[in-house]
Amino acid sequence: MTIQLPVSRAGTQSDWWRGAVIYQIYPRSFADSNGDGVGDLPGIIEKLDHVADLGVDGVWLSPFFTSPMKDFGYDIADFRGVDPVFGTLSDFDRLVERAHKLGLKVVIDQVYSHTSDQHAWFQESRASRTNAKADWYTWADCKPDGTPPSNWQSVFGGPAWTWDARREQYYLHNFLTSQPDLNLHHPDVQEALLDTARFWMDRGVDGFRLDAVSFLMHDPSLRDNPPVAAPLKRTRPFDFQHHLYNKSHADIPGFLTRLRGVIDAYGDGRFIVAEVGGELADGEMKQYTHGPERLHSAYGFNYLYAETLTPQVVRDAIAVWPGAPDEGWPSWAFSNHDAPRHVSRWAAAAERERAARACMLLLLCLRGNIFLYQGEELGLPQAAIPRELLQDPEAIANWPQTLGRDGARTPMPWTAEQANGGFSDARPWLPVPDEHLPLAVDRQAGDEESVLSLTRRLLDFRRAELALRLGAVSMLDLAEPLVGFERVHEGRRLVCLFNLGSETVAVARADWTVLQSVGGATRLELPPLSGFVAERT
Incomplete structure (x- = not known):
């Protein structure tokens, strides 16, 4: 199989992101500056030199917004606030300033499909059917027998509808019951989210990573999803359906075009990448990035959910982006906060260091933007978290069939001999695995043969070779x-x-x-x- 793609234009300040390598920081687990066991924005500032020394182009910060933390920040109670566990808005401003001084761009998560049930918008919306925000969320009457309005199932298990006695209606939640879905069909909701984007652009961010984009809009007629004839996995009720109507609505690209217009108003150099999952992801990624008026890039789960790394996996992923006119630009990740670390998925324990090295070179040779997840530069394996220490709601709900995301979210090991690997003076929110300590940053930084040193060399090589970047x-x-x-x-x-x-x-x-x-x-x-x-x- 041969696929010939057009040569992209050279990287400039306006398209710094094309071929860039962006380092994902999961704030809870990066560095704790105040000894409460949870990472924070000042801790990130203290460790940004490590990120800059890698030779990456920017950082992507997972959510740090005000939240009850039932889904660890992806349940947002205030889109414009910093949760006190992470710091303050002033801390965020200092982080952006420090990153820019180090030559790093700053990309932050934006979660537009849903909020926390603690968000002021939802508190007002659920109060009555006639208030100003009554239709800002997806509400629906029950069927005559009192059952939910459709058969839609939640990603985290169980029906995607929860009854609210105050309104005598069901509300939609594609994730946790505490994460009600916004109604982006409503123009006022769209405008409120666009104002949120302007708020962060005004604070100097260079781009957004859009979470769960295909869940932004649903079918207003609430048609039932058809069943999967023979599901490959049967962990959750969600796995038994083709998700045609609770997500992936045809009006999503229109909103993305509006968002791109807001971003472009801030001038060159801003960047938007979307996370797109599900069985329709390949087509949706192309749709959401088509032409100059939509998103710059998108990434799916081609590698993130691959249980093994085979030549066919690589060929299939590359084939998704054939270089058609007005096609968007791909992004790639082997690991992130939602998927088990790839060296554990793709290699036996005795082979994981070799796998870490080979995978780093492969990743940095791919055409597109590259996301490196914190600890990937160290070759960290997936951590085994005992049931009694699990924090991830998906893991707790589906244990032991789904061990969840905690094993990829354990704290960064900075110094091997310090308590908790130098992450925190207090007991961390998740344990630092003993097997991560020999791989700590201080152990690898001075070793020219370490995975960390290799990562730095390969990043230098990619940056110097336009053939690899562009x-x-x-x-x-x-x-x-x-x-x-x-x-x-x-x-x-x-x-x-x-x-x-x-x-x-x-x-x-x-x-x-x-x-x-x-x-x-x-x-x-x-x-x-x-x-x-x-x-x-």
């Missing part, structure tokens, strides 16, 4: 377990070749000069879990 990609026709592709920009041709198998494979290409390699790969052979970038000579 170039076209074409797949090489290779037999498994090899996977490879060429990256081409302005006559510069690089070959990226990887062995994802368990046996050494001979390649023997005398006309290639290896520029970067991991896992002992040479132009003659590739050991298991190895790879190289070479130029044709």
Whole structure:
């Protein structure tokens, strides 16, 4: 299979994001400055030098907004406030100022599909059917027998409808019952969210990561979702439906166009990327980024939910973005706060360091923007959290079938010999695993052979090679377990070749000069879990 993509224009201040590497910070678990066991904005400021030293282009901050924390910040009670556990608005302003001085862009989460039930908007909306915000959320009458208005199921388990006795109606919540869905079909709701975007733009942020974009709008007629004939997994009722009507409405692109207009009014250099999940994700990512008036980029779960890393997974992901006219720009992540860390998904314990190295090179060779999740630069594996210490509501509700997200959210290990890995003087909100301590930043920073040092070298290499940041990609026709592709920009041709198998494979290409390699790969052979970038000579 060969896919030829057009060469993108060179990176400028206005499109710094094209081919950028952005480091995701999960604030609760990055660095605790005040000894309460929870990471905070001042802690992030103290550790930003580490991020800048990696050589990334910017940071993405997961939610730090006012919240009851039932979903750890994705249940927002005030879109314009900083939760006291994280600090203050002044702390956020200092963070932006410090990041910009270090040459880092700042991208923040925006969660527009729902709020917390503690948000003032919802408190007013549920008070009556006639108040000014009565239709700001998705309310519906019950069926004649009192059951919910549709068969829609929540992502976190159980019906997506909860009865509210004050209004004598059901409200929609695609996630927790405490996360009521906003009604973005209402123009006043859209305008309120656009004002929220302006608020953060005015404070100097460089872009947004939009959470759960396909859940922004539902089918107003509340049609039932059709069943899945033979679901591959049966963990939650959510898995038994094709989600055609509780999400993915045709009016979503119109709102995204309005949002892009707000962002563009602030001038060049702003950036919006969407998280898009579900069975329709490939098409929706293309739709939401189509043309110059929608989002700049989108990412799905091609790698995040892949249980194994195979050549076919890589080929399929690249094929989603064939480079059609007005096509958006892809983004890629192997790990994040919602998915088990990839080195644990894709490699046995004895092979995880090799996997961390090979995956870092593969990720940084992909065409698109790259998201690195905190700790990925250290090769951290997924943590095993005992049931009694679980915090994630999904994990608690579905234990043991779904172990949830806590294992990817444990605190960053900064210093191996300090209590809690140097994250906090107090007991952290999640434990620091013993197996993470030998991988702490202080242990790896001075070791030229460490995963951290490799990450820095590879980021320098990607930044210097426009073929990797901006170039076209074409797949090489290779037999498994090899996977490879060429990256081409302005006559510069690089070959990226990887062995994802368990046996050494001979390649023997005398006309290639290896520029970067991991896992002992040479132009003659590739050991298991190895790879190289070479130029044709």
